[in-house]
Amino acid sequence: MAAALPRTFRRILCEKFSPDFRQATRIVDTPMVNPGAKELLIKNRYLGINASDINFTAGRYFNGDEQPPFGVGFEAIGEIVALGNECQRHFKVGNHVAYMQNGSFAEYMVVPAREAFPIPSCNPEYIPFMVSGLTASISLDQLGDLKSGETVLVTAAAGGTGQFAVQLAKAAGCHVIGTCSSSEKAEFLRNIGCDRPVNYKTENLDQVLKKEYPKGIDVVYESIGAEMFNICLENLAIKGRLIVIGYISGYQTAKGVSKSRNLIIPPRLLSKSSSLRGFLLFHYVKHYGKHFQKLANMYHRAELKSSVDLGQQVHYKGLDSIAEAIDYMYSGKNKGKIIVELPKQTSML
Structure with a gap:
């Protein structure tokens, strides 16, 4: 009753x-x-x-x-x-x-x-499968064109959606770099399979990428904006894909965007045949059910941490x-x- x-x-x-x-x-x-x-x-x-x-x-x-x-x-x-x-x-x-x-x-x-x-x-661990998990799963599927062996960079990788982007890229056979802001978060990233956590408070991300990944990054999952976006754009590989799922650095400002020095996006993209791809979850409603079930199945098989x-x-x-x-x-x-x-x-x- x-x-x-x-x-x-x-x-x-x-x-x-x-x-x-x-x-x-x-x-x-x-x-x-x-x-x-x-x-x-x-x-x-x-x-x-x-x-x-x-x-x-x-x-x-x-x-x-x-x-x-x-x-x-x-x-x-x-x-x-x-x-x-x-x-x-x-x-x-x-x-x-x-x-x-x-x-x-x-x-x-x-x-x-x-x-x-x-x-x-x-179980509260089902909550992340929705906005955060679906954003990662659908955007990487529809816009990422992930191929095994590619290098993927995830910004804010220890956050709600970043954690899924890391694990889904690893499941696709990619090498994954994840940015974070503390040693505790770096350890968190290692525990979910991230190959190269970068604590940008103690390491210079641009220098790390240029030194350790001289051929560039194949796919970027970007949610911060401002200077982080600039670094990601400048380090794309030939035919690289930069997926913008947000720009949190500007959300608290009056206009909702942060200032960027980058006025050279067209030549950057052209010089590498790379692409910039925006993603807003609510434009992909028809994919919700399939990808929610995919995440839930992976979770139930212990192939995905939430x-x-x-x-x-x-x-x-x-x-x-x-x-x-x-x-x-x-x-x-x-x-x-x-x-x-x-x-x-x-x-x-």
Whole structure:
């Protein structure tokens, strides 16, 4: 028998556009909702934190047709607590699911059944398979053209998405270089199979690449931008591919981009027959199911590690801790995917 649902639940709304998450958002009480015929009502247990959360609150993904207030957060896993009558063939109350839906920073969420991924349990290690894992898996598959024996560079390699890019490139038979910012992260990278961790706080990445990889890098998985992007571009191999999945160095600025000295992209690309390829996950919706299942299967066969970070000094728990978790991500101290736990029990008010 399904547990009784509270009359209201809490969620986070963006009330004004700003890259400052605290200034942009507040937690509100919302009347409980009922799922439609083809929908699931999910009680969230774990929420994923993403660098692009503040791009969303800044309004950078809208074309002027969306105004606050609106829900924030991109992904969660949880338990089905109610469902529409057309979903009962494939789901039942008590099943666990993962999903990606705008507004997921909430205690409860109504999700179209077709967009939910069944999972065997609410293990938080399933959270990284979504935004982070799908970004790595789909972009490398669709844009990377990986070939066994090639050299791959992953920036921010110890982060939520970088950890998957490293492991998937290794699984494809590539030699993998990963950038990071501490000796602890370098050890983390070695443990997931990275051939050459580079701590850019103690080593000069440009010098390392030119000395140790004089023929250049075949594929770059780039998420930082600014000077890191410049170094990656300058060290591409002939016919190299530079995949841009983000530019986190600029997200906290007013305009959302960081200054770059690079005004010579065309001749750089032309001189090596190399290419620059942008990737935004939400343009590849039709690939979600296939790649989520691929990651889950690899994980279940112990061929893929999924590392999560619930915080170093404190355990991020509850909606009130999300802003702090975002700050932690931008401090650059996390290893793996930052997640926030929600309590099992909810007030019945």
